[in-house]
Amino acid sequence: MSTRTFLALVGSPRAHATSQVFARYFADQLAARGWQTEVLSLAGAIRKPEGWPALAERFRDADTVGLCTPLYVDSLPAEATLALERLVDVAPTRPQGFFALVNCGFPEAAQNDTALAICRHFARQAGRTWLGGLALGGGGALAGQQVEKTRGMMPHLCAALEQAVAALDTGEAIPAATQALIRRPFCPPRVYALMADVGMFQDAAKHGALWRIFARPYAAG
16 A cells, blocks of 8 residues: 655745644644655745746645645735646646645634635645635734644644544545634634734834834824
8 A cells, every 4th residue: 555645735925934833733643644744835936936846746646735824815825826826737646635724813713714715716626625624713822833832722723633634644524523623712802802912012112113003104184
């Protein structure tokens, strides 16, 4: 029996991003189950064209592909979108499944639904089997932490990811119950908004801009 292969695609243009953490989590967990895994950056392949042929080849040959990406203005980052537009014409060499995890800084996971619909449409157009979409709200709270370190704060996230890996390992789609589980808010929206405000003030102070935080340079009059 040949070794199953998994390719994790990172949609974030940032080098050290939460999406990278999720991509590495899926790759490590499936590798522990005997899969051959790899993590590649879509933005990196777009910015350095010499790396594109290798990414397209891995995408073509993988048994399962997962896209982990942040939400940018209700959609995918521009370079991730461009990459998918190119990959849609890459015919798979074997039956292949495709899933996506989209995370956003908004507390509501529903903010990711349009982006996941785009991913689902891509899978259909690319001739891949859609294995499900995972929508995570409040992703900013992770701040690049490893998934295992969030178990106390976001136990439902860890449980959902474990269930998703188990399903993928058996060749099944991610269960609807798992997709619903990851959408649960880890704290009340008002508390999350307060935490975000505190973080904003801290960043402003760090960069010497605290006194300008309420500036309205384009306000009329």
